[in-house]
Amino acid sequence: MTTTREPGQTLAEFDEHLDELHLRGQWQYDAQLVQLTDGPLPAGVPFLWQRGLAERALEEMCTVRANDTARRNFTFINPGPGVDGTTPTLAMGMQITLPGEIASAHRHSINALRFVVDGSANLYTSVDGERLAMEDSDLIITPAYTWHDHHNESDKRGIWIDILDVPVMGYLRQIFFEPYGSSTQPLRETRADFISSRSSSVRPAWERRDSTRIPFRYAWRDVRAALRDFAGCEGSPFDGVILHYAHPISGGSTLPTIDCFAQLLRPGLQTQRHRHTSSVVYYVVEGEGTTLVGDHRLDWSAGDSFVIPNWMWHQHINHSPSTEAVLFSATDAPLLAALGMYREEPHDSFGTGPYPAVPADVVRGHVTT
Numbered sequence: 001m002t003t004t005r006e007p008g009q010t011l012a013e014f015d016e017h018l019d020e021l022h023l024r025g026q027w028q029y030d031a032q033l034v035q036l037t038d039g040p041l042p043a044g045v046p047f048l049w050q051r052g053l054a055e056r057a058l059e060e061m062c063t064v065r066a067n068d069t070a071r072r073n074f075t076f077i078n079p080g081p082g083v084d085g086t087t088p089t090l091a092m093g094m095q096i097t098l099p100g101e102i103a104s105a106h107r108h109s110i111n112a113l114r115f116v117v118d119g120s121a122n123l124y125t126s127v128d129g130e131r132l133a134m135e136d137s138d139l140i141i142t143p144a145y146t147w148h149d150h151h152n153e154s155d156k157r158g159i160w161i162d163i164l165d166v167p168v169m170g171y172l173r174q175i176f177f178e179p180y181g182s183s184t185q186p187l188r189e190t191r192a193d194f195i196s197s198r199s200s201s202v203r204p205a206w207e208r209r210d211s212t213r214i215p216f217r218y219a220w221r222d223v224r225a226a227l228r229d230f231a232g233c234e235g236s237p238f239d240g241v242i243l244h245y246a247h248p249i250s251g252g253s254t255l256p257t258i259d260c261f262a263q264l265l266r267p268g269l270q271t272q273r274h275r276h277t278s279s280v281v282y283y284v285v286e287g288e289g290t291t292l293v294g295d296h297r298l299d300w301s302a303g304d305s306f307v308i309p310n311w312m313w314h315q316h317i318n319h320s321p322s323t324e325a326v327l328f329s330a331t332d333a334p335l336l337a338a339l340g341m342y343r344e345e346p347h348d349s350f351g352t353g354p355y356p357a358v359p360a361d362v363v364r365g366h367v368t369t
């Protein structure tokens with residue numbers, strides 16, 4: 001076998017020859033690169049999963065035994081090709097827990113969160129020794145390596161949305177998983193031992209405070225009250241009144257790889273179009289409306305879930321003249337920002353600061369003018 005190109009050999013034959021040597025010439029990527037002068041191609045497609053469909057699947061899952069980790073859940077799989085999750089970075093799904101059930105304790109390098117659909121004070125997740133109640137629309141974060149087990153001590157089914165960064169952790173081969181060894185972890189008994197006692201604005205000065213691995217419950221009653229407080233503001237031209245679930249210690253992203261938002265669309269609001277390199281998954285908490293994504297139209301109402309892929313122009317519309325719409329969303333923007341890859345158009349629509357000067361900017365400016 002030789003690595004030199006034979007006289008008279010076509011380029012296709014030479015490519016085959018290189019392939020046998022487990023090599024590939026740069027020229028084979030030329031056709032792909034010329035498609036990218038307007039930025040990355042979206043991964044997957046915009047898609048909506050209706051509440052009725054999800055409820056039926058949850059119902060059917062109750063007839064089968066929960067899996068070895070005692071979790072009955074499914075993932076919303078993007079129907080677009082090549083996406084092994086809801087987006088290439090996020091897996092959004094739904095989970096159901098029957099009265100008396102325990103989803104056994106474990107931990108992993110995957111960051112995860114739960115947004116509660118049907119909850120109660122006696123539905124809860126224990127995270128690193130603390131009991132965090134799961135009432136309707138609460139958000140519970142379980143950062144990487146926190147022990148967590150879910151308990152349903154109520155008399156009705158508990159249902160929540162799960163959102164995890166598992167697709168990207170899997171792609172990077174960074175998944176560690178460890179069962180606790182019993183279904184239930186012991187709970188801490190005094191507030192001084194609570195991890196969450198380190199997340200208030202007054203906290204022990206003798207301890208390190210740089211950990212991002214703080215389990216936390218964002219109670220919906222507080223979030224909904226804040227949305228009400230800001231309801232009269234103009235908000236973002238692209239998202240209406242949108243509130244960020246700030247990290248309880250750093251004030252930064254909700255999780256290292258995921259940011260969460262609650263947004264209120266006033267009756268009759270039509271937002272302006274924008275696009276960003278992050279992809280976003282949504283759960284409709286209240287009301288109904290439409291999200292236009294590229295050429296796709298997603299008509300949604302309470303209980304539906306939908307996805308906007310990366311770098312697609314989109315806008316939200318609340319058609320109702322009298323009823324507010326409220327959306328919960330999660331995005332992979334912190335992951336992209338950490339890599340210096342987060343972009344949005346129009347620039348700075350999220351107030352994230354100046355757009356970095358990169359060659360792609362020059363190319364895009366050249367193409368569009």
Ligand SMILES: [Fe+2]
Pocket residue numbers: 106107108112148
């Ligand atoms: Fe887990």
Ligand SMILES: [Fe+2]
Pocket residue numbers: 238274275276280314
């Ligand atoms: Fe957006």
